[in-house]
Amino acid sequence: MELVSPLAPGQALDLGAGEGRNSLWLAKSGWTVVAVDASQVALDRIGEFAAADGVTVEAIHSDIIDYLQSARATGRHFDLVVLAYLHPSPEERAALLDAVVASLSTNGHLFIVGHHVSSLGMAGPPDPSRLYSEDDLLRALQPLEVLRLDRRDGASDVSEPGVDVVLWATKGPGPRRG
């Protein structure tokens, strides 16, 4: 809320949206939201919550990489991409972050929150390679301008112990040509 509220609402993409707590907040804040998840059960919940709140969320049942590839093929870009508590393997994460960078519009923003590697054994998957470190994120997101990269007490969000990483980055216009 703190990071997104100052932005003018535009097109948002919530990857691995779950039951849509971020998608729903964005839709209620005026964003046009695409929520992608592999779980139809979770997407149905988003539909129910959205109807109750009187907002619309485009809920798409898909693998997130497949969705990003199809968005790229149709030239669809997003002003905001949200990755909240997704912990793919390092190989999947590299492919995911490359595709996410490509999906951002110029001046678009990326928000990532996930369990930090120091949370191993307390929160998140038991495989440390699936947890986030600042260095890994900075390496993977070199095309972006990182505006914020913080650790914070995980208990402040989902009431879990451990530490979260929060990344907030933007995509500049890229190298000038000609």
Ligand SMILES: C[S@@+](CC[C@H](N)C(=O)[O-])C[C@H]1O[C@@H](n2cnc3c(N)ncnc32)[C@H](O)[C@@H]1O
């Ligand atoms: C821990 S939940 C987080 C949900 C939501 N982002 C939140 O913070 O409340 C992870 C979600 O990502 C979805 N997910 C994980 N890997 C996925 C993939 N490759 N493609 C689509 N959805 C995926 C799961 O189905 C699940 O709903």
